[in-house]
Amino acid sequence: xxxxxxxxxxxxxxxxxxxxxxxxxxxxxxxxxxxxxxxxxxxxxxxxxxxxxxxxxxxxxxxxxxxxxxxxxxxxxxxxxxxxxxxxxxxxxxxxxxxxxxxxxxxxxxxxxxxxxxxxxxxxxxxxxxxxxxxxxxxxxxxxxxxxxxxxxxxxxxxxxxxxxxxxxxxxxxxxxxxxxxxxxxxxxxxxxxxxxxxxxxxxxxxxxxxxxxxxxxxxxxxxxxxxxxxxxxxxxxxxxxxxxxxxxxxxxxxxxxxxxxxxxxxxxxxxxxxxxxxxxxxxxxxxxxxxxxxxxxxxxxxxxxxxxxxxxxxxxxxxxxxxxxxxxxxxxxxxxxxxxxxxxxxxxxxxxxxxxxxxxxxxxxxxxxxxxxxxxxxxxxxxxxxxxxxxxxxxxxxxxxxxxx
Amino acid sequence: xxxxxxxxxxxxxxxxxxxxxxxxxxxxxxxxxxxxxxxxxxxxxxxxxx
Numbered sequence: 008x009x010x011x012x013x014x015x016x017x018x019x020x021x022x023x024x025x026x027x028x029x030x031x032x033x034x035x036x037x038x039x040x041x042x043x044x045x046x047x048x049x050x051x052x053x054x055x056x057x058x059x060x061x062x063x064x065x066x067x068x069x070x071x072x073x074x075x076x077x078x079x080x081x082x083x084x085x086x087x088x089x090x091x092x093x094x095x096x097x098x099x100x101x102x103x104x105x106x107x108x109x110x111x112x113x114x115x116x117x118x119x120x121x122x123x124x125x126x127x128x129x130x131x132x133x134x135x136x137x138x139x140x141x142x143x144x145x146x147x148x149x150x151x152x153x154x155x156x157x158x159x160x161x162x163x164x165x166x167x168x169x170x171x172x173x174x175x176x177x178x179x180x181x182x183x184x185x186x187x188x189x190x191x192x193x194x195x196x197x198x199x200x201x202x203x204x205x206x207x208x209x210x211x212x213x214x215x216x217x218x219x220x221x222x223x224x225x226x227x228x229x230x231x232x233x234x235x236x237x238x239x240x241x242x243x244x245x246x247x248x249x250x251x252x253x254x255x256x257x258x259x260x261x262x263x264x265x266x267x268x269x270x271x272x273x274x275x276x277x278x279x280x281x282x283x284x285x286x287x288x289x290x291x292x293x294x295x296x297x298x299x300x301x302x303x304x305x306x307x308x309x310x311x312x313x314x315x316x317x318x319x320x321x322x323x324x325x326x327x328x329x330x331x332x333x334x335x336x337x338x339x340x341x342x343x344x345x346x347x348x349x350x351x352x353x354x355x356x357x358x359x360x361x362x363x364x365x366x367x368x369x370x371x372x373x374x375x376x377x378x379x380x381x382x383x384x385x386x387x388x389x390x391x392x393x394x395x396x397x398x399x400x401x402x403x404x405x406x407x408x409x410x411x412x413x
Numbered sequence: 414x415x416x417x418x419x420x421x422x423x424x425x426x427x428x429x430x431x432x433x434x435x436x437x438x439x440x441x442x443x444x445x446x447x448x449x450x451x452x453x454x455x456x457x458x459x460x461x462x463x
Contacts, residue, residue, distance in 0.1 A: 149422040162418055163445065164427045393433035398426070 009035065009051050015059040017142065017150050017181050024179070025148035027053055028401045036175035036405050038078055038114030042121060044106040046174060047379050048371050049408050057116050060181050063087055065156075072139065072156055074184040077116025084115045088187055096188045097134045098125030098292060105294040105304055106368050116180045122172035125292050126223035126251070129215065129333050131188070135171030142182040143170065146399025156184050169394075175405040176413070177398040191253035195263055196223075196279035196287055199270070201245040204228070204315035204329070210273045211334040212311055214250050217269050219262035223251030223288055224334035227296060231330050231341075234296045237279075237287055248273075251288060294339065296330055302341050303348050304368035310361050311335030317360040324352040344369070350377045380409050415447055 140154030
């Protein structure tokens with residue numbers, strides 16, 4: 008069992024990292040540990056958790072900005088925001104239900120460190136697009152800050168953005184500053200049933216082109232839709248294609264009509280009211296349609312237009328069930344467990360159709376043996392190694408978390 | 414301005430990133446970073462060898 012460190016202040020974290028750097032001890036960095044089953048396992052001599060770095064350090068509702076210590080639970084951040092009628096724009100997902108981790112425990116630092124965004128990304132952008140600034144400690148035990156508290160911070164490099172999605176391999180964030188938005192007054196969902204993947208993605212693309220500000224565009228194959236909690240949708244035994252509209256009530260009503268008119272060739276639309284809409288999209292945020300089981304779960308970024316072809320191509324090699332998010336730009340794909348996780352076939356197919364694939368759920372032995380993250384091209388790998396050496400020359404921060412030997 | 418807004422370690426983090434992409438500091442060398450800071454720090458390119 009590795010030594011667990013819970014620094015409660017920036018200087019304590021610097022002290023721990025300095026000690027490990029000197030002795031070249033690998034450190035596993037966690038928040039609540041809810042994503043330890045995702046990515047490559049880290050063999051750390053020391054585990055550092057940000058859990059004791061917690062609390063909201065600044066909240067300016069009028070400025071739509073919040074700063075929180077990295078170990079603050081996301082649930083606390085969202086509760087503080089909700090009390091003022093605000094929310095995180097990018098709707099971060101919780102991978103824990105799909106991967107067997109503790110649910111609802113993830114920290115705000117981990118949300119940004121893994122850059123995991125949910126359905127509203129199609130409208131608002133990703134987690135990294137809302138990260139205004141950070142404070143953190145790199146592998147040299149230097150405390151540094153990057154960015155600031157305003158969107159229009161034009162001096163210097165946008166280092167905060169670069170750290171989003173680095174999975175703790177470059178620095179340990181101790182504080183994050185991010186942009187927030189008001190809750191919409193009303194939300195509604197328009198649903199089409201029984202469409203094959205190609206028609207469904209065509210529909211979602213057509214919907215995104217309408218001037219109605221679609222804030223969620225998903226397609227669930229019939230077998231996946233059968234796992235929804237919504238009693239009506241669950242029992243239909245049909246594929247579900249859903250579009251979310253959020254705005255003032257008057258705007259949502261008008262836009263719903265406009266959307267249905269534009270999409271009438273795809274059949275009759277069902278509607279979910281405000282309450283049902285909140286429930287439906289919060290299920291998707293928890294990936295409850297991809298429950299934890301002995302199968303593999305892949306997350307594939309694709310070109311929306313070729314996403315159905317990509318899934319069909321993978322199905323020539325193995326059974327696969329798909330949940331499309333981001334109007335087809337993201338595919339959650341469940342496939343049977345195999346020793347190599349179907350890596351060869353899936354990476355070949357994504358290379359042909361254009362896309363990046365990450366293995367989300369698999370046994371630790373599989374996640375150690377195969378490439379979990381999309382392999383880097385040689386020039387990008389050189390830059391990635393250079394950045395790793397610049398931030399963490401001793402290679403002690405989450406070594407091997409993303410790529411073996413890095 | 415860079416030295417007002419950023420501490421020496423903030424600047425060092427950014428300048429090392431520049432060194433990764435442009436080890437010889439050939440591209441717009443003084444455009445973003447004050448070259449005085451470059452002299453004060455250990456040659457950023459030397460860090461790369463580590």
